[in-house]
Amino acid sequence: MAMNVIVGQSGGPTAVINSSLAGVFKTAKELGADKVYGMRYGIQGFLEKNIIDMEEKIKTEMDLELLKRTPSAFLGSCRFKLPAISADKAIYEKIFEILKEYEIGAFFYIGGNDSMDTIKQLSDYAEIIKSDIRFIGVPKTIDNDLAMTDHTPGFGSAAKYIVSVTKELIRDSLVYDMKNVTIVEIMGRNAGWLTGAVGLAKCEDCEGVDLIYLPEVTFDIDAFLAKVKALTEKKKAIVVAVSEGIKTADDKYVFEHASHTEFVDSFGHKQVSGTARYLATLVSEELGIKARSIEFSTLQRCASHLATLVDITEAYQVGGSAVKAAFEGNTGMMVLLKRISNDPYICVTDLYDVHKIANVEKKVPLEWITEEGTNVSSELLDYIRPLIQSELPPYMVAGHPRHLVVDMI
Amino acid sequence: MAMNVIVGQSGGPTAVINSSLAGVFKTAKELGADKVYGMRYGIQGFLEKNIIDMEEKIKTEMDLELLKRTPSAFLGSCRFKLPAISADKAIYEKIFEILKEYEIGAFFYIGGNDSMDTIKQLSDYAEIIKSDIRFIGVPKTIDNDLAMTDHTPGFGSAAKYIVSVTKELIRDSLVYDMKNVTIVEIMGRNAGWLTGAVGLAKCEDCEGVDLIYLPEVTFDIDAFLAKVKALTEKKKAIVVAVSEGIKTADDKYVFEHASHTEFVDSFGHKQVSGTARYLATLVSEELGIKARSIEFSTLQRCASHLATLVDITEAYQVGGSAVKAAFEGNTGMMVLLKRISNDPYICVTDLYDVHKIANVEKKVPLEWITEEGTNVSSELLDYIRPLIQSELPPYMVAGHPRHLVVDMI
Numbered sequence: 149m150a151m152n153v154i155v156g157q158s159g160g161p162t163a164v165i166n167s168s169l170a171g172v173f174k175t176a177k178e179l180g181a182d183k184v185y186g187m188r189y190g191i192q193g194f195l196e197k198n199i200i201d202m203e204e205k206i207k208t209e210m211d212l213e214l215l216k217r218t219p220s221a222f223l224g225s226c227r228f229k230l231p232a233i234s235a236d237k238a239i240y241e242k243i244f245e246i247l248k249e250y251e252i253g254a255f256f257y258i259g260g261n262d263s264m265d266t267i268k269q270l271s272d273y274a275e276i277i278k279s280d281i282r283f284i285g286v287p288k289t290i291d292n293d294l295a296m297t298d299h300t301p302g303f304g305s306a307a308k309y310i311v312s313v314t315k316e317l318i319r320d321s322l323v324y325d326m327k328n329v330t331i332v333e334i335m336g337r338n339a340g341w342l343t344g345a346v347g348l349a350k351c352e353d354c355e356g357v358d359l360i361y362l363p364e365v366t367f368d369i370d371a372f373l374a375k376v377k378a379l380t381e382k383k384k385a386i387v388v389a390v391s392e393g394i395k396t397a398d399d400k401y402v403f404e405h406a407s408h409t410e411f412v413d414s415f416g417h418k419q420v421s422g423t424a425r426y427l428a429t430l431v432s433e434e435l436g437i438k439a440r441s442i443e444f445s446t447l448q449r450c451a452s453h454l455a456t457l458v459d460i461t462e463a464y465q466v467g468g469s470a471v472k473a474a475f476e477g478n479t480g481m482m483v484l485l486k487r488i489s490n491d492p493y494i495c496v497t498d499l500y501d502v503h504k505i506a507n508v509e510k511k512v513p514l515e516w517i518t519e520e521g522t523n524v525s526s527e528l529l530d531y532i533r534p535l536i537q538s539e540l541p542p543y544m545v546a547g548h549p550r551h552l553v554v555d556m557i
Numbered sequence: 558m559a560m561n562v563i564v565g566q567s568g569g570p571t572a573v574i575n576s577s578l579a580g581v582f583k584t585a586k587e588l589g590a591d592k593v594y595g596m597r598y599g600i601q602g603f604l605e606k607n608i609i610d611m612e613e614k615i616k617t618e619m620d621l622e623l624l625k626r627t628p629s630a631f632l633g634s635c636r637f638k639l640p641a642i643s644a645d646k647a648i649y650e651k652i653f654e655i656l657k658e659y660e661i662g663a664f665f666y667i668g669g670n671d672s673m674d675t676i677k678q679l680s681d682y683a684e685i686i687k688s689d690i691r692f693i694g695v696p697k698t699i700d701n702d703l704a705m706t707d708h709t710p711g712f713g714s715a716a717k718y719i720v721s722v723t724k725e726l727i728r729d730s731l732v733y734d735m736k737n738v739t740i741v742e743i744m745g746r747n748a749g750w751l752t753g754a755v756g757l758a759k760c761e762d763c764e765g766v767d768l769i770y771l772p773e774v775t776f777d778i779d780a781f782l783a784k785v786k787a788l789t790e791k792k793k794a795i796v797v798a799v800s801e802g803i804k805t806a807d808d809k810y811v812f813e814h815a816s817h818t819e820f821v822d823s824f825g826h827k828q829v830s831g832t833a834r835y836l837a838t839l840v841s842e843e844l845g846i847k848a849r850s851i852e853f854s855t856l857q858r859c860a861s862h863l864a865t866l867v868d869i870t871e872a873y874q875v876g877g878s879a880v881k882a883a884f885e886g887n888t889g890m891m892v893l894l895k896r897i898s899n900d901p902y903i904c905v906t907d908l909y910d911v912h913k914i915a916n917v918e919k920k921v922p923l924e925w926i927t928e929e930g931t932n933v934s935s936e937l938l939d940y941i942r943p944l945i946q947s948e949l950p951p952y953m954v955a956g957h958p959r960h961l962v963v964d965m966i
Contacts, residue, residue: 219728
């Protein structure tokens with residue numbers, strides 16, 4: 149079927165979001181798409197007709213391989229939420245005008261639950277105006293908080309980074325013969341999947357972390373200090389992992405106890421940071437023990453140099469499956485991952501109604517967190533373990549990873 | 558020559574300090590050493606006879622390969638400076654008593670310029686008491702601030718980490734179509750070698766960082782803000798690299814402008830941190846531009862997963878050469894690296910009087926910093942480039958790097 153398609157990337161970047169882009173591009177060309185357009189900076193750039201012909205950027209098989217290994221969103225991304233159709237019809241009219249101008253038959257959006265809202269709204273509007281343009285969502289988020297899918301592409305690589313680097317930090321924490329506390333801050337505003345992954349650091353050659361605090365459980369500062377104190381009486385180096393989003397019983401983020409500053413992003417989410425720093429200061433001051441904080445911050449979402457082969461492959465597959473679904477006539481759907489078997493790990497793609505996915509956050513089940521709320525269960529670790537297996541190393545050129553770049557600025 | 562030898566590690570860990578340990582161990586065994594002892598936690602543990610037989614920990618060739626790939630100090634480390642011989646003769650008597658007890662013929666200490674002071678003092682004392690025990694220093698520090706040696710093992714891997722991860726961060730910084738400033742804080746209290754290395758991020762596939770501030774140049778906060786403001790008028794994403802140790806004209810660390818807290822470590826060095834955070838806050842508040850700070854902190858000194866093959870090899874070689882030197886009758890010396898040629902890169906080991914190295918800090922020559930003090934010259938980059946080439950990837954087991962561990966705690 150000859151038609152043009154367009155693809156965009158939205159929300160926070162991951163190490164493998166570009167592998168999904170590669171999957172969309174390659175599959176669309178193979179299924180006979182005429183033009184494969186890319187929107188720069190998601191729907192926001194689309195509205196300004198900031199649109200490129202992907203074939204001008206991906207010219208060789210080597211480019212495609214580099215794209216899979218390039219962190220951040222190749223096309224650029226946005227945090228832009230479409231208004232309700234009833235609130236602003238004009239913006240939808242404008243979008244469909246541009247789609248018509250570019251003769252687009254299918255629209256793919258790679259993103260998280262906020263981005264799936266865009267697919268939902270656009271497919272709803274298409275139904276209202278009887279447009280036959282197909283809208284398919286491609287899942288992506290390091291946070292793993294998308295509903296219905298077994299897990300999200302991007303999560304496995306971030307988890308692999310966290311486990312690998314935490315193992316290095318634990319070795320470092322043991323270097324001096326003195327009591328010390330390291331507090332590691334991990335992304336995940338409301339869902340503790342990434343923070344929970346740190347549990348995999350405990351293995352044959354590593355002591356693992358001592359305490360793990362997920363945002364699903366209310367954080368008690370006094371209980372935390374008591375736990376740390378008790379641990380330091382038994383061993384010299386304590387390593388604690390905290391989610392950036394842990395909150396105390398008064399519904400305040402832990403870092404808000406330190407500061408009155410508050411940032412809100414354009415999706416209305418509070419910007420959180422400084423949790424580990426605040427807790428390390430407390431440990432130093434209240435317990436008199438040397439404490440340091442480490443924020444993985446942006447590093448954990450762009451560490452393509454530690455990407456998981458499973459993750460890169462699945463990211464590519466969900467991109468390709470989205471195109472296949474559209475070419476088969478589907479719309480208003482998201483591609484998801486369905487785990488057939490855990491060991492051996494077998495996972496396939498499937499399709500699901502995006503209306504049941506958009507704006508829903510999937511959290512870690514409470515039964516996968518230990519009773520005291522300071523560790524995770526083996527079920528959680530069994531769930532994550534297959535997702536961090538095997539590597540797709542970067543092409544190292546001149547001593548550092550080579551990337552594919554849309555435009556040098 | 559049959560004798561026992563002992564080796565210790567001191568100062569801050571690096572990604573390759575254990576490769577030097579592997580070089581000492583293997584070479585000592587090959588040259589006929591009877592026992593190869595390891596002191597836990599450097600000279601501090603030695604004084605408590607916290608001494609192990611290395612052969613009990615390194616049993617196979619595989620163990621030796623794992624040791625090369627293990628971050629942090631395998632034996633543990635310390636920050637302990639010996640008093641002057643005139644000030645405390647008793648401690649020297651105790652050390653030589655223990656050396657006698659273990660029938661030690663040669664003593665190797667892997668460390669930086671503070672650790673070389675230990676070698677200097679012990680070899681001086683040996684001369685005073687006519688002991689024929691040999692004391693040889695093995696260079697190590699990510700800071701590259703040791704005198705006489707072309708560069709220090711540990712520096713190249715930290716530089717490779719900084720370049721690779723900064724390239725990922727730069728891609729991430731370009732993801733949204735909005736003005737933003739990223740400030741990256743890099744280790745190096747007084748010497749800007751590591752911060753300067755970030756200049757290598759500018760290459761075929763990367764825009765590089767916009768400003769580089771080394772501690773060798775006085776930092777002017779107003780001039781910095783003016784520079785950033787001018788840059789944000791020309792481009793959307795600005796990335797700035799700062800050394801943790803930059804100071805303003807009043808000799809205050811930049812982070813001290815934000816805080817009155819001051820930590821001093823046991824070598825008498827101030828603990829510095831928070832420079833990037835402070836500057837990011839200033840950019841947000843004074844210029845009204847979204848700014849974030851990233852501290853590579855401990856991550857840059859323990860990232861064995863991104864170690865340089867050149868670095869691991871040279872670290873092994875300086876360890877081995879130290880043993881060879883001692884077996885040939887040398888004492889009071891440090892092994893150094895001597896660059897024979899830059900392209901092709903050829904580097905050999907040599908020996909030098911430790912008295913001329915201990916307690917001296919080698920800084921970046923001012924002629925390798927651009928006139929405005931906001932970038933580095935091509936000479937500096939040419940000097941660093943060979944040191945980050947090629948990789949020795951970790952053995953990945955179960956999805957994360959495998960390490961050799963002296964004892965699980």
